[in-house]
Amino acid sequence: MSDIVIQASELHKTYDETAVPVHALRGVNLQIKQGEFTAIVGPSGSGKSTLLNIIGGLDRPSSGNIQVGGTDISTLNDNQLIDFRKDNIGFVFQSYNLIPVLTAKENVEFVMMLQGSSTEERDRRTKELMDAVGLGDRMHNRPSELSGGQQQRVAVARALAPKPTFILADEPTANLDSTSTANLLDIMARLNKEENITFVFSTHDQRVIDRARRVVVLEDGLIASDTAS
Amino acid sequence: MSTLLKLASRNIWRNKRRTLITAASILFGVFFASVMRCFQVGAWDNMINSVVKYYFGYAQIHKKGYWEEISLDKSMEHSADFSQIVKAYPEIIDLVPRLESFALASAEKATKGVMVIGIDPEPEHNLTSLKDKIIEGAYLEPDDNAVLVAEGLASFLNFSLGDTIVLISSGYHGANAAGKYPIKGITKFGSPDLNKRLIHLPLKQAQYFFAADNLLSSMVVNIKDKDELQSVMGHLKKELDPEKYEIMDYEELLPDLMEAKALDVAGGKIFMTILYTIIGFGIFGTILMLLRERRYEFGVLTAIGMKRHQISIMVWLELLFVGILGCILGMLLATPVVLYLESNPIEFTGDFAATYEKWGINPVLPAKFDLSIFGRQAWIILLMITLMAIYPFYEIFRLKPIKAMRS
Ligand SMILES: Nc1ncnc2c1ncn2[C@@H]1O[C@H](COP(=O)(O)OP(=O)(O)O)[C@@H](O)[C@H]1O
Numbered sequence: 001m002s003d004i005v006i007q008a009s010e011l012h013k014t015y016d017e018t019a020v021p022v023h024a025l026r027g028v029n030l031q032i033k034q035g036e037f038t039a040i041v042g043p044s045g046s047g048k049s050t051l052l053n054i055i056g057g058l059d060r061p062s063s064g065n066i067q068v069g070g071t072d073i074s075t076l077n078d079n080q081l082i083d084f085r086k087d088n089i090g091f092v093f094q095s096y097n098l099i100p101v102l103t104a105k106e107n108v109e110f111v112m113m114l115q116g117s118s119t120e121e122r123d124r125r126t127k128e129l130m131d132a133v134g135l136g137d138r139m140h141n142r143p144s145e146l147s148g149g150q151q152q153r154v155a156v157a158r159a160l161a162p163k164p165t166f167i168l169a170d171e172p173t174a175n176l177d178s179t180s181t182a183n184l185l186d187i188m189a190r191l192n193k194e195e196n197i198t199f200v201f202s203t204h205d206q207r208v209i210d211r212a213r214r215v216v217v218l219e220d221g222l223i224a225s226d227t228a229s
Numbered sequence: 230m231s232t233l234l235k236l237a238s239r240n241i242w243r244n245k246r247r248t249l250i251t252a253a254s255i256l257f258g259v260f261f262a263s264v265m266r267c268f269q270v271g272a273w274d275n276m277i278n279s280v281v282k283y284y285f286g287y288a289q290i291h292k293k294g295y296w297e298e299i300s301l302d303k304s305m306e307h308s309a310d311f312s313q314i315v316k317a318y319p320e321i322i323d324l325v326p327r328l329e330s331f332a333l334a335s336a337e338k339a340t341k342g343v344m345v346i347g348i349d350p351e352p353e354h355n356l357t358s359l360k361d362k363i364i365e366g367a368y369l370e371p372d373d374n375a376v377l378v379a380e381g382l383a384s385f386l387n388f389s390l391g392d393t394i395v396l397i398s399s400g401y402h403g404a405n406a407a408g409k410y411p412i413k414g415i416t417k418f419g420s421p422d423l424n425k426r427l428i429h430l431p432l433k434q435a436q437y438f439f440a441a442d443n444l445l446s447s448m449v450v451n452i453k454d455k456d457e458l459q460s461v462m463g464h465l466k467k468e469l470d471p472e473k474y475e476i477m478d479y480e481e482l483l484p485d486l487m488e489a490k491a492l493d494v495a496g497g498k499i500f501m502t503i504l505y506t507i508i509g510f511g512i513f514g515t516i517l518m519l520l521r522e523r524r525y526e527f528g529v530l531t532a533i534g535m536k537r538h539q540i541s542i543m544v545w546l547e548l549l550f551v552g553i554l555g556c557i558l559g560m561l562l563a564t565p566v567v568l569y570l571e572s573n574p575i576e577f578t579g580d581f582a583a584t585y586e587k588w589g590i591n592p593v594l595p596a597k598f599d600l601s602i603f604g605r606q607a608w609i610i611l612l613m614i615t616l617m618a619i620y621p622f623y624e625i626f627r628l629k630p631i632k633a634m635r636s
Pocket residue numbers: 015016017018022023024042043044045046047048049050051
């Protein structure tokens with residue numbers, strides 16, 4: 001049981017600030033194990049982002065239960081949740097992930113600095129990760145000096161830096177061309193295979209779906225299919 | 230903290246133009262406020278210095294109750310304590326004795342009420358430069374049996390140098406007072422009022438005339454440095470029996486002048502409040518733009534684990550850096566201007582100058598270079614920024630990362 005990193009049960013999410021309440025999730029049950037490489041897929045508006053936000057502790061479900069690494073994150077207050085995200089979850093967003101005034105290296109080590117890691121440890125780890133994402137020679141470039149694909153790779157390195165339980169990526173390739181997409185997926189797949197890092201990512205790009213080892217299809221806030229290859 | 234400092238110091242150069250515009254508006258405010266305040270302080274220092282040098286001194290000692298009801302009968306003994314005090318405190322140059330009261334001066338055809346001041350010539354000159362006000366004749370010696378007559382009075386009574394003036398008055402405790410004195414010098418005072426009324430004579434003669442042997446109306450405290458007035462007041466209050474004496478500084482001696490000063494300072498404060506309010510709006514505009522531009526980024530930062538208070542401190546540091554930059558530049562710009570205007574005060578001419586001179590005040594508008602004035606402007610700015618930073622703190626504390634990142 002200890003290899004279950006995400007356990008979502010009967011997740012409902014209703015957005016009711018709008019005139020007509022939107023039922024974005026309508027009872028989602030999902031279990032993700034250590035080392036999985038899972039794609040959450042579905043058309044736009046199917047609830048992918050909503051699900052990932054709840055798993056990542058960025059939003060709270062209207063009802064249902066969500067456990068991450070054995071912790072019921074609905075019991076955490078705002079500050080505890082920020083710390084929990086910092087120590088347990090690596091985020092890769094669709095775009096503009098990086099802090100523009102920091103170099104690639106500084107972006108990667110940023111969360112480690114918040115955690116108070118030593119300079120040596122940060123240097124070692126950023127070097128290792130930047131090499132792993134193939135950008136060992138771009139350590140001192142600012143995000144604006146990197147291509148979109150390179151920025152996403154730095155974002156993956158940053159997400160990995162604090163050794164999180166898993167990486168959540170909401171449409172990480174949505175703004176990338178096909179070469180960069182393939183490149184990023186190669187890196188993610190390799191990290192998953194060689195380092196046993198758990199990835200949960202959403203997409204509606206067929207080329208990305210083809211690379212996933214497990215595909216969870218969302219339709220109208222419900223899981224329509226869940227297939228492992 | 231070093232992470233926050235690094236972030237903040239880099240963030241301020243993200244939007245160079247905005248940072249420079251904000252810093253420039255602060256520079257402008259600090260510059261104008263400092264220069265204005267330096268002028269105000271300088272002008273009042275000049276005014277007070279002149280009035281003090283003219284007659285009052287920075288402080289006076291009287292018999293208790295004298296100032297309430299000025300009268301010969303409220304005179305005090307010229308005690309040995311006074312010379313002790315002068316010896317004991319080097320900040321005190323001297324205690325300058327005076328005995329003053331009213332008399333009638335008569336000439337062949339006219340009589341006029343005058344003010345008679347008995348003085349110790351040397352110390353009196355050191356305090357008020359009386360010798361320099363002589364336009365004819367010579368200054369008094371302590372043992373002279375002669376008087377100095379103000380020019381306006383002399384011409385009214387048709388006296389000239391060498392004539393003898395007759396004074397009649399009532400002395401200490403109602404004794405009869407009468408005397409005849411040759412005129413040794415004619416003095417000229419800027420104030421028309423004094424110029425029509427003043428007669429100086431040596432202290433000993435005055436005491437004899439008023440039958441007030443060894444008595445004084447006041448001891449004027451002549452000090453080396455105005456900044457030491459407070460400590461001198463402390464010494465005097467410690468040394469002199471408060472049951473017997475009253476010790477008053479120029480603020481107590483000149484309440485009208487102090488009121489005028491307070492009014493002027495209040496006017497200056499209103500001006501500065503307006504100035505700083507305008508600058509405050511500018512800074513607030515910068516804060517609003519900053520928040521709007523960086524909502525997404527703040528969302529990312531909270532998502533990946535930066536605490537809200539850390540983001541707030543970062544933003545506060547950014548604003549503070551811009552503020553400090555503006556303050557430093559404002560001070561750097563104001564310093565040479567104020568220093569120049571301190572050593573080359575603006576001089577009045579024409580009617581304005583004449584009015585000033587009439588009252589014995591230098592017709593100049595000097596600036597006073599005082600770092601504490603600059604410092605105060607910097608504090609106001611930094612305090613204002615810190616207070617305004619409450620708004621971004623509030624926004625950051627209620628920011629929801631996903632909402633922020635959807636924008
Ligand atoms: N904050 C919100 N307020 C109201 N409706 C929302 C909000 N966020 C998402 N939705 C709605 O919820 C549904 C699911 O959205 P989302 O999770 O973003 O889907 P996906 O990421 O699959 O495109 C959509 O109909 C969307 O319009």
